Amino acid sequence: MAKLSVIGRLYRTGPMTPTELAQREGVMPQSLTRLLAELEADGWLARKADAADGRRSLLRLTRSGARRLVTAVQAGEASLAEIIDARLNPQQRALLLEACALLDDIAGVLDPAAAAARRE
Numbered sequence: 001m002a003k004l005s006v007i008g009r010l011y012r013t014g015p016m017t018p019t020e021l022a023q024r025e026g027v028m029p030q031s032l033t034r035l036l037a038e039l040e041a042d043g044w045l046a047r048k049a050d051a052a053d054g055r056r057s058l059l060r061l062t063r064s065g066a067r068r069l070v071t072a073v074q075a076g077e078a079s080l081a082e083i084i085d086a087r088l089n090p091q092q093r094a095l096l097l098e099a100c101a102l103l104d105d106i107a108g109v110l111d112p113a114a115a116a117a118r119r120e
Contacts, residue, residue, distance in 0.1 A: 002035055007044055007061060007069050015060040017050065044068070 002025075009024055010016070018036060022029040036059065039045045044065035050056040061069070084093060 003039060003044075006032070006035060006039065007065065010045070010059060010061045011066060011069055015058040017056050017058060019056075021059060039065075 005025060006021065009021060013024070016024070018032060019029050021036075022032050025032070036045065040047060043062055045059050046062050047057045047059055050058050084096065088096065
């Protein structure tokens with residue numbers, strides 16, 4: 001789940017330093033060191049020097065990583081849609097849709113930047 005969270009964060013917000021990423025994920029930078037190395041080795045992430053400060057590096061999702069993420073999300077959404085369709089009646093589906101809208105509102109308060117990215 002931590003890998004998916006990091007990948008999703010970079011997908012939504014774009015390149016950032018490991019320190020910025022750790023802050024947004026609510027963890028210590030040292031906690032991400034191994035995870036970032038694994039994601040980089042697996043081709044999900046790329047690291048380059050920050051043009052504004054050569055001592056820092058910027059992490060970004062690779063094209064391959066973005067494609068893999070989109071494919072995984074689409075597969076998960078399709079599976080979830082099938083389950084919802086098979087298990088819930090129309091009234092329950094309407095209630096679930098209302099609940100999702102409320103959760104989106106709450107998420108927008110917690111992370112305004114992510115909410116703005118979803119609206120684009």
